[in-house]
Amino acid sequence: MVIIFISFVILCLNLYFWLHNKNNRILENNRILENNRILEKNYPEGVTRFNIDTNYKKFNPKLYKKISEKLSLPLHLMLFNISGDANIALSIRTAAVYGCSDVWIVGKKKFNKRALVGAHHYINIHKIDIVDAEFFIKHNLQPFVIEQNGVPIEEIKFKNHINSNNKACLIVGSEVEGVPLNLIKSLKNAQVVSISQYGMIKSLNVSIAASIAIYEYTKQLRG
Numbered sequence: 001m002v003i004i005f006i007s008f009v010i011l012c013l014n015l016y017f018w019l020h021n022k023n024n025r026i027l028e029n030n031r032i033l034e035n036n037r038i039l040e041k042n043y044p045e046g047v048t049r050f051n052i053d054t055n056y057k058k059f060n061p062k063l064y065k066k067i068s069e070k071l072s073l074p075l076h077l078m079l080f081n082i083s084g085d086a087n088i089a090l091s092i093r094t095a096a097v098y099g100c101s102d103v104w105i106v107g108k109k110k111f112n113k114r115a116l117v118g119a120h121h122y123i124n125i126h127k128i129d130i131v132d133a134e135f136f137i138k139h140n141l142q143p144f145v146i147e148q149n150g151v152p153i154e155e156i157k158f159k160n161h162i163n164s165n166n167k168a169c170l171i172v173g174s175e176v177e178g179v180p181l182n183l184i185k186s187l188k189n190a191q192v193v194s195i196s197q198y199g200m201i202k203s204l205n206v207s208i209a210a211s212i213a214i215y216e217y218t219k220q221l222r223g
Contacts, residue, residue: 006083031214035110051117068122069110072101074167075217076141078131080183081174082206089115091172096123098214103166106131133186141169143190145179146213148202150192153213158220161191175203 005128011020017124056067077095077194082088088111096119105111105127113120146153173179184190195204195212204212 007119016109019145036051038181064122071099073099073221075100076102076104076169078169078171080171080179083174085112087114087207091210092116093119094211094214098218108205140166142166143169143171143185143187145171145190145192146209147192148194150194152196153193153216156193158217170213172206175206
């Protein structure tokens with residue numbers, strides 16, 4: 001009887017935690033939807049002078065998108081199965097700040113736009129389910145996979161791998177699984193690039209890693 005009672009208690013506890021986690025996920029999704037709804041309501045045209053570079057505030061906000069397109073660099077960012085709303089939003093925000101033309105979100109579709117502070121209005125964001133080697137050929141993209149055990153980022157020469165016919169695509173994966181090995185192997189011309197680390201912790205937050213990679217690329221491109 002004692003064993004049966006203990007088993008029953010464990011079952012009840014598991015059920016409780018499962019329902020609790022499910023409820024938290026529902027609340028989080030509702031919070032994301034509400035935040036996004038508020039943003040769209042406040043800025044229905046997708047344009048505002050909020051968080052715009054001072055040099056461009058004198059222009060009509062309706063011209064911001066076109067100005068952004070002219071300023072953009074031949075650089076895409078791919079977020080591969082990234083977890084965490086803040087990671088996705090902050091990576092997009094960094095990409096917009098440094099002039100990336102496009103961001104590809106592979107896998108997860110929903111994220112909280114609040115952390116974007118309007119960046120999504122001035123950069124092309126694509127949401128797709130899967131990606132393969134043909135994808136990069138079709139879009140004329142040179143993949144640079146930001147992963148461990150690659151060429152140190154301070155040693156890679158980005159300019160040597162791109163030309164007038166293609167654009168660079170920096171790929172970052174989730175902090176747990178990274179970029180799938182089978183995808184990396186299928187990309188015959190992919191360059192695996194690593195961010196040098198000198199401390200005890202083995203991994204960076206994914207949005208920070210994306211920011212470092214974007215900065216290094218733009219520094220070399222404009223250098």
